[in-house]
Amino acid sequence: xxxxxxxxxxxxxxxxxxxxxxxxxxxxxxxxxxxxxxxxxxxxxxxxxxxxxxxxxxxxxxxxxxxxxxxxxxxxxxxxxxxxxxxxxxxxxxxxxxxxxxxxxxxxxxxxxxxxxxxxxxxxxxxxxxxxxx
Amino acid sequence: xxxxxxxxxxxxxxxxxxxxxxxxxxxxxxxxxxxxxxxxxxxxxxxxxxxxxxxxxxxxxxxxxxxxxxxxxxxxxxxxxxxxxxxxxxxxxxxxxxxxxxxxxxxxxxxxxxxxxxxxxxxxxxxxxxxxxx
Amino acid sequence: xxxxxxxxxxxxxxxxxxxxxxxxxxxxxxxxxxxxxxxxxxxxxxxxxxxxxxxxxxxxxxxxxxxxxxxxxxxxxxxxxxxxxxxxxxxxxxxxxxxxxxxxxxxxxxxxxxxxxxxxxxxxxxxxxxxxxx
Amino acid sequence: xxxxxxxxxxxxxxxxxxxxxxxxxxxxxxxxxxxxxxxxxxxxxxxxxxxxxxxxxxxxxxxxxxxxxxxxxxxxxxxxxxxxxxxxxxxxxxxxxxxxxxxxxxxxxxxxxxxxxxxxxxxxxxxxxxxxxx
Numbered sequence: 117x118x119x120x121x122x123x124x125x126x127x128x129x130x131x132x133x134x135x136x137x138x139x140x141x142x143x144x145x146x147x148x149x150x151x152x153x154x155x156x157x158x159x160x161x162x163x164x165x166x167x168x169x170x171x172x173x174x175x176x177x178x179x180x181x182x183x184x185x186x187x188x189x190x191x192x193x194x195x196x197x198x199x200x201x202x203x204x205x206x207x208x209x210x211x212x213x214x215x216x217x218x219x220x221x222x223x224x225x226x227x228x229x230x231x232x233x234x235x236x237x238x239x240x241x242x243x244x245x246x247x248x249x250x
Numbered sequence: 251x252x253x254x255x256x257x258x259x260x261x262x263x264x265x266x267x268x269x270x271x272x273x274x275x276x277x278x279x280x281x282x283x284x285x286x287x288x289x290x291x292x293x294x295x296x297x298x299x300x301x302x303x304x305x306x307x308x309x310x311x312x313x314x315x316x317x318x319x320x321x322x323x324x325x326x327x328x329x330x331x332x333x334x335x336x337x338x339x340x341x342x343x344x345x346x347x348x349x350x351x352x353x354x355x356x357x358x359x360x361x362x363x364x365x366x367x368x369x370x371x372x373x374x375x376x377x378x379x380x381x382x383x384x
Numbered sequence: 385x386x387x388x389x390x391x392x393x394x395x396x397x398x399x400x401x402x403x404x405x406x407x408x409x410x411x412x413x414x415x416x417x418x419x420x421x422x423x424x425x426x427x428x429x430x431x432x433x434x435x436x437x438x439x440x441x442x443x444x445x446x447x448x449x450x451x452x453x454x455x456x457x458x459x460x461x462x463x464x465x466x467x468x469x470x471x472x473x474x475x476x477x478x479x480x481x482x483x484x485x486x487x488x489x490x491x492x493x494x495x496x497x498x499x500x501x502x503x504x505x506x507x508x509x510x511x512x513x514x515x516x517x518x
Numbered sequence: 519x520x521x522x523x524x525x526x527x528x529x530x531x532x533x534x535x536x537x538x539x540x541x542x543x544x545x546x547x548x549x550x551x552x553x554x555x556x557x558x559x560x561x562x563x564x565x566x567x568x569x570x571x572x573x574x575x576x577x578x579x580x581x582x583x584x585x586x587x588x589x590x591x592x593x594x595x596x597x598x599x600x601x602x603x604x605x606x607x608x609x610x611x612x613x614x615x616x617x618x619x620x621x622x623x624x625x626x627x628x629x630x631x632x633x634x635x636x637x638x639x640x641x642x643x644x645x646x647x648x649x650x651x652x
């Protein structure tokens with residue numbers, strides 16, 4: 117497996133009038149987390165797109181335990197547990213100190229940009245991830 | 251059960267550079283859908299909050315089948331299948347014409363604002379929903 | 385000149401913890417307004433992009449008079465006062481009933497997609513707008 | 519005057535289908551910048567709100583010179599040039615390395631939460647800012 121931790125400061129724009137982070141905005145925190153775990157393996161999502169591969173989300177599940185508040189420093193812990201093939205699954209915990217706020221998972225697929233068709237993981241990305249799953 | 255249909259025009263701000271609606275923005279469409287299905291039963295979420303009751307989300311699950319595009323007219327079909335008690339579950343389909351884009355569900359709980367504690371559904375809301383579940 | 389009025393219902397996601405619409409989210413309402421005023425002249429912004437022309441914003445000015453609140457029905461009144469040339473300026477008022485919430489203006493330019501270079505307004509768009517400025 | 523520099527990594531959620539940061543999302547970057555320049559003077563915006571003072575925006579002006587792109591590291595340089603009284607004005611530059619992307623300014627006022635009325639800057643905040651303007 118491969119895991120990365122990302123610190124994020126909650127922005128005012130991310131709150132709603134209940135005084136919590138708006139429930140849909142956690143999807144953005146998850147995105148930041150998964151970009152970071154890929155960077156840890158030497159994979160730039162930006163470059164992946166420039167080379168014609170997109171990673172659309174196919175499924176997202178979020179459990180909300182506690183709400184994040186404005187100006188909180190939270191930490192997204194992102195894990196890839198299994199070597200991806202046509203799909204790649206990320207698991208997440210969002211913490212505020214020792215307190216668990218969110219558990220979540222997302223599954224994404226590899227898409228050929230232009231045709232928008234399902235494709236395989238690029239060989240280079242495969243080689244970069246492989247050492248973490250042996 | 252109770253069901254409502256809500257038409258939404260996709261805004262430019264809701265797209266991302268992949269050319270699709272950003273995956274986190276569907277949460278907003280779901281919110282619009284569930285406010286509308288409550289309105290159908292005579293329940294104003296705005297008033298609910300003014301009377302001291304919030305409805306935070308406890309769980310969200312989304313399956314992405316097809317991407318919505320800029321300027322698409324999509325339709326959120328929101329259903330409450332079971333009479334809510336302490337929790338209220340909404341099921342959703344998002345369509346573009348006959349094409350299914352999204353299936354989703356969210357579970358929310360009743361929260362006493364101020365104390366932020368779990369509470370019961372207000373009696374009035376119970377009475378407004380009851381006729382749909384007999 | 386050409387003017388269009390667009391009704392918008394404020395979404396929960398657009399509020400912040402002050403209980404108002406987040407100040408940055410009015411930019412989205414302005415976008416919805418200017419797409420609508422162009423539609424009135426028979427111009428589809430979506431098609432414009434498909435034909436290779438983008439309309440990036442070069443300048444935005446907003447004066448906030450009163451705050452929009454959750455579930456408010458607001459109206460964006462969008463006006464093009466002068467026949468556009470290389471630049472196109474939209475003026476906006478956002479109202480809640482008779483109450484003026486926002487005055488704003490944005491200036492956009494025509495950009496050739498791909499090269500990202502400044503370009504002229506397409507001839508067809510010129511012809512569609514011309515009748516409103518005589 | 520008082521000035522602070524804040525580094526921000528552009529998120530995927532902040533882009534739009536033109537491939538740039540959506541023009542309305544810069545307002546969030548400005549918010550992050552002004553919270554940081556206040557922190558430099560020892561002022562916590564979060565505490566300010568907890569003590570009953572809000573800082574709504576009264577006016578925003580943005581000039582867009584160059585677009586920020588996904589995954590760019592940008593820097594918000596936020597400056598308070600004049601000792602605030604009833605109003606507080608922030609000037610901004612957003613840079614990508616040596617390249618100027620954005621110039622902007624926002625004027626905010628002090629609002630008593632609850633009554634939503636214009637009020638004076640709190641004495642403590644006055645004392646924290648005063649040393650920077652002599």
